[in-house]
Amino acid sequence: MVDLLGVLAYAELSAFARMTEDATSLAPSLADRAALSELAVAEYGHFRLLRDQLTELGADPERAMAPFVDALDAWHTQTAPGDWLQALVKAYVGEGIAFDFYREAARRIDPPIAKLVDVVLADEGRSEFVVERVRAALEADPVATGRLALWARRLVGEALSQGQRVAAARPELARMLVEAGADDQAEISRMFARLTEAHGKRMTALGL
């Protein structure tokens, strides 16, 4: 449980930082910059909830996050967006994967985190502005579609690869996320398959 809250907390804290950086360096206008920053600040709000929940459980948030810093930082380094559209798609895809994990977690665990998951998932609509902007950009420049679709696949590929790395290093965490009673690699793969399917639906929403 502490592992789960720890990985989610660092995921939110690092997403907050990278989204803010992308907003600042890549947004084509101050309004776009504010829109992506707004999303980043919502991530920070989730981080705060997770950190407080860890403290409430008597855990040290810093120690709970530490095992996941390298994998998440590696994901961000390998997926640094090169332009504004890539930044938008990354925000949307990254958020989507995080929300899927919250949902997987909520299916299996205790009430304290279930309430937290509700609060976080209430923010799911926030990234809808991304869908509008990406669709508008692709209408104006259909040639960009292939390139962005490739980018989205790379995002999820790198996420799965870091996810497998974390699952291998923290088998209890992985077991917690898969169906009760299951503890083999096949079940973990099935969970990743579910996440991949959810990702596919988001790609359709983006027009990719």
Added chain:
Amino acid sequence: MVDLLGVLAYAELSAFARMTEDATSLAPSLADRAALSELAVAEYGHFRLLRDQLTELGADPERAMAPFVDALDAWHTQTAPGDWLQALVKAYVGEGIAFDFYREAARRIDPPIAKLVDVVLADEGRSEFVVERVRAALEADPVATGRLALWARRLVGEALSQGQRVAAARPELARMLVEAGADDQAEISRMFARLTEAHGKRMTALGL
């Protein structure tokens, strides 16, 4: 009025971005990183208030901020902190200068902004953690005091120089901030002197 809200809005938005970046790249621990990120998120909250106030007044927030982007970005570029202590001092000094401006503004202008100023100034205590951390660091390493004091002087020097640049380009804004009826450079200088004095008090608080 739109100029005043615009400069404050961009000051908050850019402070949010830079503080987040400094927190991410310079904090020695995840707890420190969260503490400075928390301050950054509060800045974003101020930005949101200012932007909404601009919209309420019928102004375009983006256009209101645009004239001040260069001066504030220049300040941040010239004062990129080289280490964690410099980042803390910059956050404290930068916030302090901003709060002084809010107070100067509140002394002279309309009720709508006066309420906003109250909300922003209620956050003034947030940066107190900086005072504790800087004092503790200087107790552990008194030799750093001179170097940090120099850094703080550079921060305020660069701020005054960008401030003069903005005042020269937007004389109505400058006049709005100085004593009623005054419109000469001497009055503007007196305001800067007040800001400098407030800065001195903050330096004493930091032990610099």
